[in-house]
Amino acid sequence: MSQLELRKIRKTYPGAAEETLKGIDIDIASGEFLILVGPSGCGKSTLMNTIAGLESISEGEIVLDGKDVSGVEPKDRDIAMVFQSYALYPTMSVRENIAFGLKIRGMP
Incomplete structure (x- = not known):
């Protein structure tokens, strides 16, 4: 597993009046689960x-195992997620x- x-x-989406994400700081250790509610x-x-990697960020860093992957293509990030459905x-x-x-x- 990886640390994130x-x-x-x-x-901020183009033309939006407000930021969608406002300075998010989260550390997830290897083996931990995160649930957003x-x-x-x-x-x-x-x-x-x-x-x-499906959306770009306006600022900040997404660090996976010590490497900034903010500009890395989704296929090269080796990340999966379960959608709302x-x-x-x-x-x-x-x-x-x-x-x-x-x-x-x-x-396991």
């Missing part, structure tokens, strides 16, 4: 998309969907 550090992450529109999906694989339960990525890597 978010350092002063800011995201909040109301619709608070920036959960935007933050996850920036970590995965839990039915990534509709034949699996929520638990099975979340565990799937770990299982294929041989993780």
